[in-house]
Amino acid sequence: MNNIINIANARIQKGIVTENLDLIGSKLKTEIQKKFARSLFLREVDTGSCGACESEIISAINPVYDLQRFGVDFVASPRHADALLVTGPVSLNMSLALKRTYEAMPSPKFVITAGDCALDGGPFKGSYYIEGGVSKIIPVVFHIPGCPPKPIDLVLALLLAVKNLKRS
Numbered sequence: 581m582n583n584i585i586n587i588a589n590a591r592i593q594k595g596i597v598t599e600n601l602d603l604i605g606s607k608l609k610t611e612i613q614k615k616f617a618r619s620l621f622l623r624e625v626d627t628g629s630c631g632a633c634e635s636e637i638i639s640a641i642n643p644v645y646d647l648q649r650f651g652v653d654f655v656a657s658p659r660h661a662d663a664l665l666v667t668g669p670v671s672l673n674m675s676l677a678l679k680r681t682y683e684a685m686p687s688p689k690f691v692i693t694a695g696d697c698a699l700d701g702g703p704f705k706g707s708y709y710i711e712g713g714v715s716k717i718i719p720v721v722f723h724i725p726g727c728p729p730k731p732i733d734l735v736l737a738l739l740l741a742v743k744n745l746k747r748s
């Protein structure tokens with residue numbers, strides 16, 4: 581599974597996150613403009629997280645990080661989303677909702693997962709009530725490691741994901 585998902589880990593360890601937020605953010609804004617000619621709209625789905633990944637994602641849109649200034653925004657409807665941002669190990673009762681959310685999105689679309697739970701179940705691995713990773717349900721192109729990942733990791737991951745995105 582890990583072979584088909586781009587994982588930010590190696591790139592983070594090479595020190596890209598030491599660049600400051602404004603620099604990474606301005607690169608992200610440029611890439612979004614190149615690929616979308618408008619803002620990038622994300623739909624976030626929590627498939628059963630402990631809530632900490634959501635706290636970090638919410639922090640990314642607070643006045644300190646201000647993710648919106650880089651051309652990224654969150655939408656309530658999957659029909660308005662370019663990408664899906666998913667957290668959690670996918671509890672059995674969220675599996676169908678996740679699949680339907682993905683199916684409701686217009687193409688082209690892509691999926692990013694955030695947090696170790698979303699990759700393979702993380703600390704909930706082996707539980708009787710989880711699917712054990714988002715990629716078992718829908719295709720994932722990029723994973724942000726961490727428990728939880730920091731807001732700067734989200735900004736960097738969006739940059740790498742959009743930069744590598746091939747839109748037909």
Ligand code: SF4
Binds near residue numbers: 633695697
């Ligand atoms: S990856 Fe860690 S912080 Fe995120 S939902 Fe799972 S246990 Fe919570």
